[in-house]
Amino acid sequence: MEWMDLGASDQAFISTLAARPETSLVWACFTCRTCTVSCPVTVVNPLFDPVKIIRKAAYGLKGAVLESRELWLCTGCYACQERCPQKVPITDFMTLLKTIAFAEGHAPPGVRLQRDTVVKGGGRIYPIDDFDNKKRLKAGLPELPVSCEAAAILFPGDPAADRPEPETSERKHS
Amino acid sequence: MNDHTLRSKYSLFLGCTIPARGRNYEMSARRAAEKLDISFEDLDGFMCCGFPVRSSDSHAADVLAAFNLALAEQAGTNVCVLCSSCGAQLMEASHGLKENPERLSRVNESLGRVGLEYRGGVKVRHLARILLEEIGTGPIADACTKKLEGLKVAVHYGCHYVKPSELHEDFDNVEDPSSIEKLVSLTGASYLDYEGKKLCCGGPALPVDESAALAVAGRKIGAVSEAGADVLCLVCPFCAVMYDGNQKTIMERQGLDREIPVLYLTQLLGISMGFDRKELGLNLNVVKAKDVLGRWF
Numbered sequence: 072m073e074w075m076d077l078g079a080s081d082q083a084f085i086s087t088l089a090a091r092p093e094t095s096l097v098w099a100c101f102t103c104r105t106c107t108v109s110c111p112v113t114v115v116n117p118l119f120d121p122v123k124i125i126r127k128a129a130y131g132l133k134g135a136v137l138e139s140r141e142l143w144l145c146t147g148c149y150a151c152q153e154r155c156p157q158k159v160p161i162t163d164f165m166t167l168l169k170t171i172a173f174a175e176g177h178a179p180p181g182v183r184l185q186r187d188t189v190v191k192g193g194g195r196i197y198p199i200d201d202f203d204n205k206k207r208l209k210a211g212l213p214e215l216p217v218s219c220e221a222a223a224i225l226f227p228g229d230p231a232a233d234r235p236e237p238e239t240s241e242r243k244h245s
Numbered sequence: 246m247n248d249h250t251l252r253s254k255y256s257l258f259l260g261c262t263i264p265a266r267g268r269n270y271e272m273s274a275r276r277a278a279e280k281l282d283i284s285f286e287d288l289d290g291f292m293c294c295g296f297p298v299r300s301s302d303s304h305a306a307d308v309l310a311a312f313n314l315a316l317a318e319q320a321g322t323n324v325c326v327l328c329s330s331c332g333a334q335l336m337e338a339s340h341g342l343k344e345n346p347e348r349l350s351r352v353n354e355s356l357g358r359v360g361l362e363y364r365g366g367v368k369v370r371h372l373a374r375i376l377l378e379e380i381g382t383g384p385i386a387d388a389c390t391k392k393l394e395g396l397k398v399a400v401h402y403g404c405h406y407v408k409p410s411e412l413h414e415d416f417d418n419v420e421d422p423s424s425i426e427k428l429v430s431l432t433g434a435s436y437l438d439y440e441g442k443k444l445c446c447g448g449p450a451l452p453v454d455e456s457a458a459l460a461v462a463g464r465k466i467g468a469v470s471e472a473g474a475d476v477l478c479l480v481c482p483f484c485a486v487m488y489d490g491n492q493k494t495i496m497e498r499q500g501l502d503r504e505i506p507v508l509y510l511t512q513l514l515g516i517s518m519g520f521d522r523k524e525l526g527l528n529l530n531v532v533k534a535k536d537v538l539g540r541w542f
Binding site: 147213216 | 262264265266268271272275289290292293297298299301302305308309356358404408409410419441443447449450453454457458460461464
């Protein structure tokens with residue numbers, strides 16, 4: 072059993088969330104748990120429970136939400152959002168929480184790497200090389216460019232490079 | 246519906262996963278499309294759709310999506326996607342930027358650096374939806390001359406092919422989807438229902454927690470096998486990474502013993518259209534489908 076410490080409620084965090092459209096209906100959640108029973112992740116890992124994250128965020132429990140490893144287990148599948156009787160855009164809200172957690176340095180290494188690969192590494196998550204193009208030609212597929220100059224121009228002096236490192240990649244489960 | 250003049254012009258958006266890990270998807274999609282007189286523009290400049298950075302850097306995600314949409318707009322085409330996640334990301338940007346002028350101007354500020362501007366008029370469609378809505382079942386059934394009678398297909402819809410529903414204009418029913426099964430039935434194959442048909446492949450959790458992601462995918466492999474399907478059919482390259490690329494690991498971890506070949510919808514259509522194995526990249530599928538498909542080659 073997990074206790075919520077409402078004394079840790081952070082009003083500034085609530086205000087930050089409240090300013091965003093993804094949050095407008097979060098206060099309407101009446102904890103029916105339709106999201107929980109619809110979630111493909113909860114069934115394999117009960118530590119991830121959408122309703123708990125939503126309620127903690129609504130109470131302003133910033134650390135418990137942003138520093139939790141479980142937040143990142145949300146696959147963004149929209150099963151919960153499609154079914155929520157209160158029309159809370161749960162998936163969009165989870166995405167918002169992840170972007171805030173990322174900006175504050177709490178993202179897992181895999182997510183940071185993914186972002187850096189795309190934004191700093193030439194606009195693709197898997198870069199294309201000459202060998203790929205050889206295989207493409209053999210398969211009758213058109214060649215693809217092996218580099219992309221636009222990415223470096225679109226994201227100059229990438230500010231995320233200066234963002235703080237996460238404390239440790241071995242963050243413990245809460 | 247087979248009036249060519251009614252059809253939109255599409256550029257083919259491949260994204261990142263298809264060129265790297267889904268050449269079989271691209272090969273079969275291009276062949277099936279050509280057979281149905283769909284011609285694609287290939288635009289050289291396309292980058293990542295932005296989906297992989299959506300949970301980390303929403304501005305970068307917006308800029309990437311708008312960059313691709315602006316290229317298509319400049320070329321005078323709409324966008325056809327093969328990857329459901331690329332589709333949802335580009336659709337979200339296409340809708341969101343139209344509705345929010347402030348967001349659009351912020352994005353255009355960045356695009357200005359590469360001499361582009363997105364005005365907001367590009368339509369984004371998954372190939373499967375184009376097949377149903379713009380080509381129609383009649384011409385597809387006619388092109389599927391080799392009928393795959395007796396083949397039992399389990400369809401995996403995945404998430405972003407139909408969800409979120411408002412972005413997809415409710416073209417299929419989120420809680421009871423049927424569009425892919427309609428297309429599968431045109432090949433003469435039959436489809437069957439199984440537990441958890443609408444569930445996610447788990448893919449986005451892969452860089453975060455491999456064992457959770459594979460456990461999500463594994464439940465479906467188990468259910469499809471139990472339902473007695475011959476193959477699992479899908480329309481997204483990352484779902485294929487999970488079910489085909491990782492199937493061996495999943496089977497070891499879950500103690501499963503019956504392999505389920507995983508085919509792209511376009512491979513299934515392509516077989517029925519009479520293309521040979523190599524033309525459809527079937528040699529690139531990790532779980533080999535030879536045993537179940539042997540009768541048709």
